[in-house]
Each structure stands twice: as C-alpha cells, then as structure tokens.
Amino acid sequence: MLWLSSLCVLLGTIFFLRILSSLHRTLKIRSAIKKLPCPPGVHWLAGHQKQSPFSPGMQWQRDTVAAFPRAYTLWRGFIPIPVLVHPDTIKPLVVNPTGSVKSSFYKLFWDWLGEGLGTSLDNTKWKRNRRLLTSSFHLDILRTYVPIYNDCIEVLMGKLDQLAAEGKPMKTDHEFGLCTFDAILRTACSYQSNCQLEKRHKPEDLDILTATEILIRTVQERKTGNPLLVIPWLFRLSSLYPEWRRACQYVHRIADELIKKRKKEISEKAESKDPPVSPRDFLDTLILARDTDGSGLTVKEMTDEVNTFLFAGHETTATAMTWILYNLAKYPEHQSKVREEVDKILENRDTDRITSKDLNQLEYLSLVIKETFRMYSAVLLSRTLTAPLNVDGVTLLPGTLVAFNIYQLHHNPTVWGDDHMEFKPSRFLPENFAKIDPFGYLPFSAGPRNCIGQHFAHNQVKVMAARILRRFHLSLVEGEPEPLPNLNIALKPLHEILIRIKPRD
Ligand code: HEM
Known part of the structure; x- marks a missing residue:
C-alpha cells in the first residue's frame, strides 16, 4: 500500500510541476507580447472584441494599420496575439522554418478539411504531402487546364446570355462559385459534373455553395466571433453544430465518392494488365503517390487532401x-x-477561346487582377513559433501564436501610400512595382506555406475575365450600396454584388 501512496504523491508532484512550468511559460510568452504597441480600448475580459475589429467594411483594420504600421497586439478576449503588418516584420516570420508551423486556429477546420495541406500542424507530414502534390501544379500541367477553364466559362456565359436577354443582373459570387467548383472538379479530378446547371430540388437541400457557406461562416464565427466557441465541447453543444455537421457530411460525401470511383478504376486497370498507370491528374497523384519506402497516403489523408483542394481551389x-x-x-x-x-x-480568329499562349499577352488585365488581389486579400494568417522571433527589438518566444495580416499589409500607407484605397492598376507596372518591397504584396502568402494553387488561380481568372469582356459590357446596378468587404475566411462582399451585363453588338 505504501508504494501505491508514494506513487500517487510522485505523480501528483509531477502533474503539479508540469502545470507550474506551463503557467510560467505562458506568463513569459505574454509578457514578451505585451511589449509590442497595442491599439487602445482593450477591455479586461473581451479584449478588442467590443471594437468589432473584423466588422464589415474593415475600417478598424485600416485605422489600426495607419496608427501601428509595423506590428501591434490584438487582444482576443484575454489572450494577446502579436499581429505583423509590415514587410520588415512579416518577412522573418514567413521565410524561416520558425514560422512554418500553422497555429492552433487551423484546428477549427479539422472536422471539415482534416489535416490536409492547408490545415496540417504536423510539419513532417505537411512537407511530405506538399512534395508529393507539387507535381500536380507544374506549369506544363497547368497549361493543359486552359481549355477546361474555357469550357467552364462557356457554360457560365450561356447563363449570362439568358440573364442579359431577360434584363436581369448577374449574381457574381453565386455564379463564380459554381463555375470555379466545376473547374476544380474537371481539372483536379477529371470529373465532369453538371453543377453549374443543376437545380436544387428543395430550398432546404444542400448544394456545394450553401454547404461551403455554412462551413466558412461557422469557422469564422468561432475564430473571430464568440471566443467560447473555440472550445470543442462548447461548440458541439451550440446551435451552430447540427448545421456544421450536416454540411461536413455533404462535402465529405463528394470527396469519398470521387476517391472510391477512381481507386476502382485504377485497380481494374492494374488487373487488366494494361501498361502501368501514370498519374493523369491530382486525384491519380494522390492515389498513386509513394514514399521512398513504398508507402502511400492513407484513405483519410487522401480524403483530407481532396476536401482541401475542392475548397481552396474554388x-x-x-x-x-x-x-x-x-x-x-x-x-x-x-x-x-x-x-x-x-x-x-x-x-x-474564328473563336473567342483563350489559349495558354495568350495568357502572357493579357498584360493590362494582369495589372487589374493584381490590384484587385491587393485591395481584397486574405486577412489574418497565423503561425506558432518554433524558435524565438525578433519583432522590432521585442523577442517573441517559441510557442507564441503570431498572426500576420495581409489585408493590413496591402493597406499599409507606409508601403502603398496614402492613396491605398484607390484602385490603381498602374501600381503594378514594372517601374512602379520595383519600388515596393517584395514582401509588401502577398496575396498568396509567401515562404514554404505559400499558396500551391497561385498559378492555377491566375490563369483561371484571366481566362474568365477575358472571355466575359469579349462578349459583354459590364456596369454596376444603379442604386445598389457600395459593397462592404466582409471577413469570411476570404474577404467576401457582405451582400451579393449585382453586375449588369449587356451583350456587345
Ligand atoms: C485567387 C485565388 C487564391 C488566393 C487569393 C489564395 C490564397 C492563399 C493563401 C493566402 C494561402 C496561405 C494560407 C495560410 O497560410 O493559411 C493559400 C494556401 C493554399 N492554397 Fe491558395 N489561394 C487561391 C487559389 C488557390 C487554388 C486555385 C488552389 C488549388 C487548386 C489553392 C490551394 C491552396 C492550398 C492547398 C494551400 C495550402 C498550402 C500549404 O500550406 O502548403 N489556392 N492560398
């Protein structure tokens, strides 16, 4: 009996010491963060929450970067988060392995995207999957996707012809959501769906757009809304949970079916003694990928990656x-x-189709696209430090959750000037852009965790915009209010933007 009580005392002491050491570490981390400047008006419990830092329109974000143009502390409830907003402060974080581990905020995506490329906190696993999947985004492969983007936008333009004939405006986010989902299915999974034309049977039925919207809204609410919802069991008890679960099941079903069907095709091919299969798309790459020891991805890993790419890609x-x-x-x-x-x-030419060779010639369109990416970019991305990071003389310790705010970087007057709210594509003319720090413009982030799909996205938006302008004149619908950018993972308009389309002669 004596040995049992001694063991209990020993375990209790170890447990107590561990709590003490973790408390000590947390206090050290917090006292370092507190040395950074802090926007005023912090409430002792709610932090900056009462000032609605993420409210539609992003005014707080712009005022704050004007007042604190390098780094500041954002209080999320009683938790301080250092936020970097200047090229000099962001660069050391994103280019070094110090900042390649994503923060625990990304766990909010796990029920939905699992530990796919964008949300994995395990760097060994992330590195291996990034290496395996990079080949699917080789420029030669991306070139073969250009005809597919043309096919997808052709379907959308058929719908626009109809709207124009009826004198109705286009609902941009809805139509582009379907069109880009169509494109990622056709390119990454060689799967031709009818998603752009399919109608929902009943309003309560889910489709990919409503399911994605529910998922995004829920992650956002947990990340920047009610801080208590970050706690998993409280979230499970909340009214958001049943809808979230239903939407997760909907999107997972799509990924599961795609993988199941393709695995069957591959194994049938292998059995039929056809020549060995070489990957023809992203889905093949996932299924056929092998490490040097011959092991491949597990079914869960494949599902996580398909869900990640279906979401991030559209x-x-x-x-x-x-x-x-x-x-x-x-x-x-x-x-x-x-x-x-x-x-x-x-x-x-006797066709309006854009070819891959045309893409480089669309120079002015490129300037417009880049300026749009600057004005409406991602907002908060975050990392957990694996080594100390010096921010303007303050040493942040390993284990600190550090955010960098791309929207604020792109609206930082010390980087882009006082006219940062003006739409000026000429900023990206080579002679002007050369004056901007390379880390002053990061629509696709930078460093090892940058966007794997950036060239895919660039090509696709070029084809889509060029084809639409070739066929239609565009104008805003009179009387509509100025759209407010609203943080919903990406910076989406608060309300659907309506565009009037008129066919050219
Ligand atoms: C205009 C379109 C796009 C923008 C603005 C964009 C932006 C970004 C940003 C800012 C990140 C970093 C996220 C973070 O650190 O949390 C990212 C990562 C990522 N993006 Fe994109 N993206 C776009 C299109 C795409 C497309 C088309 C795909 C796939 C086909 C894609 C796949 C990914 C993936 C998988 C990651 C995670 C990469 C990693 O951590 O290794 N993105 N994207």
Whole structure:
C-alpha cells in the first residue's frame, strides 16, 4: 500500500510541476507580447472584441494599420496575439522554418478539411504531402487546364446570355462559385459534373455553395466571433453544430465518392494488365503517390487532401472573380482598356477561346487582377513559433501564436501610400512595382506555406475575365450600396454584388 501512496504523491508532484512550468511559460510568452504597441480600448475580459475589429467594411483594420504600421497586439478576449503588418516584420516570420508551423486556429477546420495541406500542424507530414502534390501544379500541367477553364466559362456565359436577354443582373459570387467548383472538379479530378446547371430540388437541400457557406461562416464565427466557441465541447453543444455537421457530411460525401470511383478504376486497370498507370491528374497523384519506402497516403489523408483542394481551389478564386468583375464594372476606363487588349489578341480568329499562349499577352488585365488581389486579400494568417522571433527589438518566444495580416499589409500607407484605397492598376507596372518591397504584396502568402494553387488561380481568372469582356459590357446596378468587404475566411462582399451585363453588338 505504501508504494501505491508514494506513487500517487510522485505523480501528483509531477502533474503539479508540469502545470507550474506551463503557467510560467505562458506568463513569459505574454509578457514578451505585451511589449509590442497595442491599439487602445482593450477591455479586461473581451479584449478588442467590443471594437468589432473584423466588422464589415474593415475600417478598424485600416485605422489600426495607419496608427501601428509595423506590428501591434490584438487582444482576443484575454489572450494577446502579436499581429505583423509590415514587410520588415512579416518577412522573418514567413521565410524561416520558425514560422512554418500553422497555429492552433487551423484546428477549427479539422472536422471539415482534416489535416490536409492547408490545415496540417504536423510539419513532417505537411512537407511530405506538399512534395508529393507539387507535381500536380507544374506549369506544363497547368497549361493543359486552359481549355477546361474555357469550357467552364462557356457554360457560365450561356447563363449570362439568358440573364442579359431577360434584363436581369448577374449574381457574381453565386455564379463564380459554381463555375470555379466545376473547374476544380474537371481539372483536379477529371470529373465532369453538371453543377453549374443543376437545380436544387428543395430550398432546404444542400448544394456545394450553401454547404461551403455554412462551413466558412461557422469557422469564422468561432475564430473571430464568440471566443467560447473555440472550445470543442462548447461548440458541439451550440446551435451552430447540427448545421456544421450536416454540411461536413455533404462535402465529405463528394470527396469519398470521387476517391472510391477512381481507386476502382485504377485497380481494374492494374488487373487488366494494361501498361502501368501514370498519374493523369491530382486525384491519380494522390492515389498513386509513394514514399521512398513504398508507402502511400492513407484513405483519410487522401480524403483530407481532396476536401482541401475542392475548397481552396474554388472558393478563393470565385471571390477573386467577384471583386475583379466589380472593379471592371465600376471603372469603365479600365474595362475598355482590357477589352481592347482582348480584342487585339482575338483579332482574325474564328473563336473567342483563350489559349495558354495568350495568357502572357493579357498584360493590362494582369495589372487589374493584381490590384484587385491587393485591395481584397486574405486577412489574418497565423503561425506558432518554433524558435524565438525578433519583432522590432521585442523577442517573441517559441510557442507564441503570431498572426500576420495581409489585408493590413496591402493597406499599409507606409508601403502603398496614402492613396491605398484607390484602385490603381498602374501600381503594378514594372517601374512602379520595383519600388515596393517584395514582401509588401502577398496575396498568396509567401515562404514554404505559400499558396500551391497561385498559378492555377491566375490563369483561371484571366481566362474568365477575358472571355466575359469579349462578349459583354459590364456596369454596376444603379442604386445598389457600395459593397462592404466582409471577413469570411476570404474577404467576401457582405451582400451579393449585382453586375449588369449587356451583350456587345
Ligand atoms: C485567387 C485565388 C487564391 C488566393 C487569393 C489564395 C490564397 C492563399 C493563401 C493566402 C494561402 C496561405 C494560407 C495560410 O497560410 O493559411 C493559400 C494556401 C493554399 N492554397 Fe491558395 N489561394 C487561391 C487559389 C488557390 C487554388 C486555385 C488552389 C488549388 C487548386 C489553392 C490551394 C491552396 C492550398 C492547398 C494551400 C495550402 C498550402 C500549404 O500550406 O502548403 N489556392 N492560398
């Protein structure tokens, strides 16, 4: 009996010492963070929450970066988070392995995306999967996708013809959401769905857009809304949970079916003694990928990656297209310049299809796209430090959750000037852009955890915008309010933007 009580005392002491050491570490981390400047008005319990730092319109974000142009502390409840907003402070975080481990915020995605490339906190696993999947985004492969983008936008333009004939405006986010989902299914999974034309049977039925919207809204609410919802068991008890579960099941079913079908095709092919299969798309790459020891991805790992790419590959590009079309409709002078460029490229051709060779010639469109990416970019990305990080003389300790705010970087007056709210594609002319720090413009983040799909996205938005301008004139619907950018993982408009479309002669 004596040995049992001695063991209990020993275990109790170890447990107590561990709690003490973790408390000590937390206090050290907090006291380092507190040395950074802090926007005023912090409530002892709610932090900056009462000032609605993420409210639609992003005014707080712009005011704060104007006042604190390098780094500041954002209080999320009683937890301080250092936020970096200047190229000098962001660069050391993103380029070094110090900042390649994502923060625990990304766990909020796990029920939905698992530990796929974008949300994995395990760096060994992330590195291996990134290496395996990078080949699917080789420029030669991306070139073969250009005809597919043309096919997808063709379907959308058929719908726009109809809307124009009826005198109705286009609902940008909705239409682009379906079109980009169609494109990622056709390119990454060689799967031709009818998602752009399918109708929902009943309003309560889910489709990919409503399911994704529920998932995004829920993650956002947990991340920047009610801080208590970060706690998993409280979230499970909340009213958000049943909808979240239903939406997760909906999107998981799509991924599961795609993988199951493809695995069957591959094994049938192997049995039929056809020549060995070489990967033809992302889905093949996932299934056929092998490490040096011959082991492949588990079914769970494949599912996580398919869910990640189906989401990351359509949602961000659709949002980007929405803002690109909005800017083209709002600024007719830029619209005309892009149209002239497209007309010139397509002159003397009997088709309006854009080829991969045309993409580099769409130079003015490129400037418009880059300026749109600057104005409406991702907002808070975060990492957990694996080594000390010096921020303006303050040493942040390993284990600190550090955020960098791309929206604030792109609206930092010390980087982009006081006219950062003006839409000026000329900022990206080589002679002007050369004056901007390379880490002043990060729509796709930077360093090892940058966006794997950035060239995919660039090509796709170019094809879509060029094809639409070739066929239609765009204008804003009179009387509609100025759209407010609203944080929903990506920076989406608070309300659907309506664009009036008029066929050219
Ligand atoms: C305009 C469109 C897009 C924008 C603005 C965008 C932006 C970003 C950003 C800012 C990140 C870093 C996220 C973070 O650190 O948390 C990221 C990561 C990622 N993006 Fe994109 N993205 C776009 C399109 C795409 C497309 C088309 C795909 C796939 C086909 C894609 C796949 C991914 C993946 C898998 C990651 C995680 C990479 C990693 O951690 O290794 N993205 N993207």
